Amino acid sequence: MSVSRVSQILFSRVSYAARKPQQFAAPVFRYYSYQTGNYEFLKLETAGEKKNVGIVTLNRPKVLNALCDQLMNEIIRALKHFNSDSSIAAIVLTGSEKAFAAGADIKEMKDNSYASNLKLNFIADWNVVAKSRKPIIAAVNGYALGGGNELAMMCDIIYAGDKAKFSQPEIAIGTIPGAGGTQRLTRVIGKSKAMEMILTGNMISAEEAEKSGLVSKVFPADKVVEEAVKLGEKIASHSQLIVAIAKEAVNAAYETTLQQGLLFEKRLFHSTFSLADRKEGMAAFLEKRSPRYTNQ
Numbered sequence: 073m074s075v076s077r078v079s080q081i082l083f084s085r086v087s088y089a090a091r092k093p094q095q096f097a098a099p100v101f102r103y104y105s106y107q108t109g110n111y112e113f114l115k116l117e118t119a120g121e122k123k124n125v126g127i128v129t130l131n132r133p134k135v136l137n138a139l140c141d142q143l144m145n146e147i148i149r150a151l152k153h154f155n156s157d158s159s160i161a162a163i164v165l166t167g168s169e170k171a172f173a174a175g176a177d178i179k180e181m182k183d184n185s186y187a188s189n190l191k192l193n194f195i196a197d198w199n200v201v202a203k204s205r206k207p208i209i210a211a212v213n214g215y216a217l218g219g220g221n222e223l224a225m226m227c228d229i230i231y232a233g234d235k236a237k238f239s240q241p242e243i244a245i246g247t248i249p250g251a252g253g254t255q256r257l258t259r260v261i262g263k264s265k266a267m268e269m270i271l272t273g274n275m276i277s278a279e280e281a282e283k284s285g286l287v288s289k290v291f292p293a294d295k296v297v298e299e300a301v302k303l304g305e306k307i308a309s310h311s312q313l314i315v316a317i318a319k320e321a322v323n324a325a326y327e328t329t330l331q332q333g334l335l336f337e338k339r340l341f342h343s344t345f346s347l348a349d350r351k352e353g354m355a356a357f358l359e360k361r362s363p364r365y366t367n368q
């Protein structure tokens with residue numbers, strides 16, 4: 073079953089309660105526009121010259137964007153919304169200057185039992201974020217701790233502000249990462265660094281995160297969302313279909329052996345030749361003009 077089919081199924085399982093619309097401050101950047109929606113802990117905007125980048129901003133400031141059940145359900149719903157909007161080609165997920173997210177909500181989960189976790193399959197739904205068909209760029213300022221770091225790692229690319237801090241501090245509260253920290257972090261930065269972070273709970277700086285490959289670029293804190301939007305616009309200048317195929321191929325590198333991965337890549341590469349956008353891309357190159365993609 074393809075990744076996109078899996079995400080359709082996962083997205084279709086997400087339910088949510090209707091909530092009162094919230095008012096947010098006017099957007100500060102050019103080309104930004106606020107989207108209405110019944111979100112208590114999120115702000116949704118579209119950005120970019122062509123309004124083709126969706127921005128999801130976590131907005132639960134009193135607890136540093138701690139990821140309670142409702143906030144995660146709202147994130148999943150917002151991603152579903154942008155995934156089904158054909159005018160949106162890339163998504164930016166961000167938080168506040170102080171915190172991207174300080175982890176799962178400790179207050180909410182403190183009385184959980186093993187049985188209740190099993191019954192609810194606690195936090196299993198979070199993985200829906202990693203199944204988004206459209207690319208997601210995490211624009212991280214401040215704390216990305218525990219589930220916050222795991223949420224960032226479910227995105228496709230991480231940009232960080234220069235004061236961002238990353239950690240898996242679960243060990244300090246008597247538990248371990250539960251939303252991919254032991255698996256994704258280890259694949260991304262290697263065993264020794266991941267082990268050190270997970271066994272100590274120590275934070276690493278944006279600079280260290282960039283050096284270790286967790287983050288692809290670091291910017292001044294007030295520029296990181298703007299830069300993430302620019303990156304989203306660049307991605308949006310390509311065919312959405314080809315972008316989705318490329319994303320699926322890169323993600324397969326985490327799931328397969330090299331030989332299986334290479335075969336999968338080859339077949340996907342072959343499949344691009346069935347698309348009008350592949351034809352248009354090559355024709356535009358040879359005719360020395362910009363391509364006009366139709367997502368066909």
Ligand code: CAA
Pocket residue numbers: 134135136138139174175176177178179180195215217218219220222241242245248249250251253
């Ligand atoms: N859950 C619930 N509430 C949280 C929270 C969390 N993860 N992180 C912060 N808060 C709350 C604090 O309780 C505090 O609330 P009150 O004002 O009501 O006391 C408020 O946010 C502000 O926090 P601090 O006063 O602690 O702010 P600070 O600037 O002194 O410290 C911090 C900031 C270093 C991020 C600190 O808050 C902290 O260590 N937070 C917890 C981080 C953590 O352990 N995260 C992992 C959670 S477990 C997890 O994520 C499991 C998983 O894999 C999914």
